[in-house]
Amino acid sequence: MKTFFRFALVSTLLTIIILSCKQSQAIMSKNGNELWAESCTRCHYAPPSVDFNDHEWDLIGMHMQIKAQLTQVEVEKIIHYLKDTN
Amino acid sequence: MKAITIGLFVVLFGHVCIIYGQEDHLLKSDSINKSEEVQNQIDDLRDHFEEVKHGHSGFLLTGYTNITYRQDLIDGENTKFDYAGFSPVFLWMVSDQLFFESELQIHMKGGVHGGEIEFDSNGQEGDEGTSNFNLGYANMVYMTKWGVIFSAGKFLTPIGIFNERYHPTWINPLPVDPIGIGHGGLLPSSELGIQVRGAMQTGRSKLTYSLFLSNGPILNDGAIHPEQAGRLIYTNFSDNNANKALGGRIGFLPLSNSTLELGVSGLYADKVGDLNSIYEDVNASIYSFDINYYTQIPNTGIFRFSGQFTKLDVGDANYENTLLEVLDGTPLLYNFKNSSTFYYAMSSLRTSASKRKFFKNSELVTRYEKGITPEHSKWHLDEHRILVGYVYWLQVRSAFKVAVAFGEESAIYGQFTIGL
Numbered sequence: 001m002k003t004f005f006r007f008a009l010v011s012t013l014l015t016i017i018i019l020s021c022k023q024s025q026a027i028m029s030k031n032g033n034e035l036w037a038e039s040c041t042r043c044h045y046a047p048p049s050v051d052f053n054d055h056e057w058d059l060i061g062m063h064m065q066i067k068a069q070l071t072q073v074e075v076e077k078i079i080h081y082l083k084d085t086n
Numbered sequence: 087m088k089a090i091t092i093g094l095f096v097v098l099f100g101h102v103c104i105i106y107g108q109e110d111h112l113l114k115s116d117s118i119n120k121s122e123e124v125q126n127q128i129d130d131l132r133d134h135f136e137e138v139k140h141g142h143s144g145f146l147l148t149g150y151t152n153i154t155y156r157q158d159l160i161d162g163e164n165t166k167f168d169y170a171g172f173s174p175v176f177l178w179m180v181s182d183q184l185f186f187e188s189e190l191q192i193h194m195k196g197g198v199h200g201g202e203i204e205f206d207s208n209g210q211e212g213d214e215g216t217s218n219f220n221l222g223y224a225n226m227v228y229m230t231k232w233g234v235i236f237s238a239g240k241f242l243t244p245i246g247i248f249n250e251r252y253h254p255t256w257i258n259p260l261p262v263d264p265i266g267i268g269h270g271g272l273l274p275s276s277e278l279g280i281q282v283r284g285a286m287q288t289g290r291s292k293l294t295y296s297l298f299l300s301n302g303p304i305l306n307d308g309a310i311h312p313e314q315a316g317r318l319i320y321t322n323f324s325d326n327n328a329n330k331a332l333g334g335r336i337g338f339l340p341l342s343n344s345t346l347e348l349g350v351s352g353l354y355a356d357k358v359g360d361l362n363s364i365y366e367d368v369n370a371s372i373y374s375f376d377i378n379y380y381t382q383i384p385n386t387g388i389f390r391f392s393g394q395f396t397k398l399d400v401g402d403a404n405y406e407n408t409l410l411e412v413l414d415g416t417p418l419l420y421n422f423k424n425s426s427t428f429y430y431a432m433s434s435l436r437t438s439a440s441k442r443k444f445f446k447n448s449e450l451v452t453r454y455e456k457g458i459t460p461e462h463s464k465w466h467l468d469e470h471r472i473l474v475g476y477v478y479w480l481q482v483r484s485a486f487k488v489a490v491a492f493g494e495e496s497a498i499y500g501q502f503t504i505g506l
Contacts, residue, residue, distance in 0.1 A: 027287055027342055038344050041380055041388065043251045045482045059146040059177045062185045062229070067250065069285040069294035069337065072233035 028073075032081025035074050043068060049086040057082045143181065149174040149189070150483070152255040152503035154262075159496035168499075170194050173222065173254070183229045189222035223276055234284045241281055243274040243320075244296040244335040245351045246394040247376035248430075256483045256505030259434050259449060260475045262491070265457035265467075266396070266428035272459065273372070273396055273428060274303060274320040274353070279330070292344060294337035302331025302355035307365045308405045313464045315405035316424050318358065318370060318398070327366065331355035335374075349376040358400070368401040387438035393431040400424035422462035430455035436479075449477040451489070469494045 040046035052060060061079040064070060070078070149172070156168040171193030178186040194217060225239045242250045248267050252258045253275075266272040279300030286293050304326045308315025333353030340346060352373035359365025374396040381389050404419040412418050436449035456470040475489030483505025491497050 027290060042344055042347065042378065044257045045479070047482045051482075055144050056146050059144055059179050060148075062179060062227075063175075063177050063187055065229070065233075066185070066187065066225075066227060066235055066237070066283070069283060069296075071285045071287055071292070072231070073287070074285075 030077070032077040032079075032084075036078045036081055039064075039068060039070055039074060039078060049082040049084075051086075052082075053086065054083045057086070144179045146177040147174060148177065148506050150254050150256045150503060150505045152501055155500040157498045159490075159498060164497065183231075185227040185229065186225070187227065188224040191218075191220040191222045193218055193220075233286070234282065236280070236282050238280045240276050240278050241298070243277050243333070243353070244281075244283070244298065245274060245333065245353060245372060246374040246396055247347070247349055247378050247392060248394055249273070249275055251378070252392075254505065255501065255503040256485065259451045259477050259487070260432070260453055260473055260489050261487045261499040261501035262473070262489070264394070264428070264430040264432075264453065264455040265469055265471060266426075272317070272426060272457070273398065274318075276320070277301070277331070277333075278323065290342040292339040294339070294347075295334065296351075297334035298332075300331050300333070301325040302329070302353070303358050303370055305358040305360075305365050305368050305370070305400065305403070307359065307363065307403075312406070312408050316400060316403065316422065316460065316463050317465055318400060327357050327359070327361040329355060329357035331370075333372075345380050347376075347378040349378075350374070351376070359403070365403055368403045370398070370400045372396065372398045383435075383439075385439050387436045387440070389433070389435050391431070391433045393429070395429040396427070398426040398428075420462070422460045424460050424463070426457070426459045428455075428457045434477075436477075444478075447479045449479065451475040451477060471495075475499075 037046055049057075057079050061075050065072075065075045151172040152169070153167060153171075154169040156164055156166060158164045171191065173189055173191045173193075176186070176188045176190075180186065221240060223240050223242050225237050225241045227235060227237045229235050242253070244250055246267075248258075248264060253263070253268070255261075263271070268275065277298055277300035279298055281296060281298040283296040284294070286295075301323075302325075303318040303320050306314045306317045306319050331353055332355075333351070335349055335351030337347050337349040340348070350373075352371065354369070354371045356369050357366055358370045359368045374394060376392070376394040378392045379390070383389050402421060402424070404421045406418060407416045407420060430453055432451065432453040434449055434451040437445045438447075440446045451473070452475070453473045454470070455473075457467055459465055459467040461468075471491050471493035473489050473491045475487060478486045480486065485503055487499070487501040487503070489499045491499065
């Protein structure tokens with residue numbers, strides 16, 4: 001049984017590492033607007049960009065990267081979009 | 087005559103040239119003055135911008151506040167504004183990589199975040215009517231350029247999904263937290279220690295991870311509060327032994343639009359009893375499974391479902407009854423299987439696609455929750471609750487909520503919350 005669990009764990013880790021090497025084109029091509037709507041709504045309704053200024057969005061972006069566990073690319077695109085439209 | 091005419095023409099032409107030249111000079115000079123004026127204004131604006139623009143560091147004060155009303159449905163004993171609180175959140179960016187975040191919870195003792203009963207560090211119910219300060223979290227963060235986040239301090243326990251994501255009242259769609267969750271609850275809400283966390287794209291799906299090392303829980307051995315013997319305390323501030331708790335959470339978001347998240351999390355502490363006591367080697371473990379899903383229903387709105395199942399096990403130990411109980415004939419020592427289970431399932435529908443403002447801002451919520459603590463302990467609990475609620479969103483982070491709770495303690499709750 002232990003061998004099975006070890007095998008399952010190693011296989012899962014290897015799969016994750018291999019999959020991590022190549023990000024899907026569909027994901028990479030998403031813009032900040034799409035990511036803002038998708039990521040915020042995971043926990044709460046997406047706040048409009050005019051609620052905060054550029055500087056405040058930078059801080060909120062870091063806070064959300066920690067809390068909601070967003071990737072670096074997601075945060076950069078979302079904050080760029082919010083700063084462009086506020 | 088011809089010579090006179092030519093002479094007059096030359097004189098006239100000369101005058102015209104002189105006048106034109108003077109006007110041209112005046113125009114040029116006027117234009118230069120205007121340009122200088124504009125330039126000066128630009129310089130002034132630039133100076134002003136330099137004065138007010140933010141450097142790499144920055145600070146933001148945000149947070150949330152709420153007031154909660156509760157009325158018992160059966161005996162009507164509790165008919166009161168149960169809770170009022172303000173939770174400022176401080177965000178401080180030192181550089182692109184260094185960050186500090188903290189949440190203070192200032193509230194009336196006797197009620198907590200969602201209006202549940204507040205317990206102090208020994209599991210005793212707090213005094214009502216007094217203000218209470220609580221440091222929710224104070225987290226120093228270092229972010230690497232690869233998105234791996236290292237943090238140290240007091241941080242929210244990443245067990246299950248509710249504690250980290252739904253605990254602010256403007257995010258939780260119901261006025262109360264699920265049974266067992268929340269400050270003073272039977273599950274941990276924060277840890278004092280170090281953590282590494284982050285997220286990675288794995289093809290079309292996404293993986294999130296949190297791993298922490300903390301002081302961990304403390305076993306209440308019943309020496310001071312015998313009615314709480316065997317219960318875990320999560321004060322975090324003073325470690326009662328050299329052992330540390332290890333825990334974490336793995337989240338998997340299989341869909342490319344991140345609408346579904348599945349999580350597995352846990353904590354293990356090899357020793358939770360006081361050093362050099364008979365409880366020193368008692369261990370504790372917590373594991374949890376969670377799910378969070380939302381979808382946009384065409385012409386209707388947003389449907390959301392979330393749930394969490396958490397199990398808590400504490401190693402075997404014998405606890406002492408009180409002297410009065412022993413004199414009444416109860417044996418001095420007693421033990422029990424120290425295992426607790428808490429779970430909830432919540433769904434909501436916001437009719438945001440409606441053209442009418444009232445329906446657009448309305449959300450219906452329902453939650454089923456259950457909590458079972460050890461049967462032969464003095465803090466035994468076997469409760470379930472069904473909540474049916476309505477939320478009217480005034481804006482994205484502010485709402486009026488009303489909910490009816492059916493269960494062992496049926497009650498009506500009302501809450502007004504503002505996210506700042």
